[in-house]
Amino acid sequence: MPEKIVIIGAGQAGAQAVQTLRAEGFRGAITLAGEEAYPPYQRPPLSKAYLLGSFERPRLFLKPDAFYREADCDLLLGVRAVAIRRAERIVELNDGRLLEYDKLLLTTGTRVRKIACPGADLPGVHYLRDIADVDRLQEVFAAGARIAIVGGGYIGLEVAAVAAKRGLHVTVFEAMDRLMARSVSPQLSDFYAAEHQKAGVVLKLRTGVEAFEGNGKVEQVRAGGAAYPADIVLVGIGVVANDELARDAGLGCDDGIVVDRNAMTGDPAIWAAGDCTRHVGREGTALRLECVQNAIDQAKHAALAMVGRPRTYSEVPWFWSDQYDLKLQIAGLARPTDTIVQRGDPASRKFAVFHLRGGVVAAVEAVNAAPEYLVGKKLIADGVKIAPERLADLSVPMKQMAA
């Protein structure tokens, strides 16, 4: 009997696993099952070009339909896995179908964290995670409309940038004292706050949202004791790992499906990859990453392990965000205790912030600064020590930085 691999979750990681399994010569059966109506697609453009309307839906899809045909991959869409019967090696789907597997890969991703406040269920309160979310948002995304964005993270700010460009009146509510507090350094937060304000976005920092109010639909946001009129609310307050399927099957979970450096769970027949995993990062600490890089690289590593050629996963994480004409590129994971080195002047809208740990480059945040990002990523991977003065010296080109 040829081996059967089942993949639950048809996103970036699931599609990557199919590709790598076939590229590595796996000849058995592959089934890829996903909850959405669409084959695997790119999520990053949803809050950027797709929302702006400059990127049509067919372009979102990661692979053409022919890819799944040629890979002989059985693509099941619009179905949800409801249970894993590990003893029998069977996945149960919500439509009653049973999928037998020899090896199982979980790429279940995340879902949006819902806000728990009065009025949270009012029509006009939106979230942004999938194509359907953006299509709904598009219908009301008209110049002159007032949009209240809850959460000053990547999603909230990318939507704010698009909305400002499309002529909406934008207010961003952020409970913390700075933007993107969870993912970037204060220098970046301040820079982006100024850029959004320049574009006409009203920022309400240290302002938690108390309620959404309105008659039959949202009409105002109550926050920080004041009321703000709003036609649209977009909530972007993070995501939650889809780990219940694994947890119910008795697999180790801790805000994410716990996997080792080969993406394997505690069950040697089950792997997991992408946003849904808690894994040991290259610095030795357990973490959960929400990014394309981890979806691609961890899925590749899972596929390699599944075909018997495991390779330790220790890639440098990278991220990007597009807001206005600013391309933010980040490599590595910064810590608040890192030594900060700024290279270039933020006023030039082209600069980078390096994070040194024990003198070694640990992370870089680059704004419109591709050399800093690309060389920085390499320095991080190689664990290179560089004097802060040298790193900050613009007369030393990035290409010569390691020399």
Place this chain on the structure above:
Amino acid sequence: MAAKYKVTYIEASGKAHTVEVPEGWSLMEGAVKNLVPGIDADCGGACACATCQVYVDPAWQAALPPKSDMEETMLDFAPEQRPESRLSCQLRMTGALDGIVLRLPKSQH
């Protein structure tokens, strides 16, 4: 329906793929959506990963728009970079590029 134009991608092995790419799409998308191997495009066309490098046939160089600073610097760090290198995610399909020939590097990483 957008107009479609022809693009020929030639793998490092010499294998050629001639496909049709809709106007406005990037030449990276033209390859990925037609299963042309050799273009990774990990970031999906955001000019964030430099894994979609192509070598543009000299005859077509003049028809291309100039590189942005971002593309120029990303390319600087791509493996096997050559004077005729471009990032295919930054090249938009237009009628002026109908029939363009792109060669692919051995590896994007």
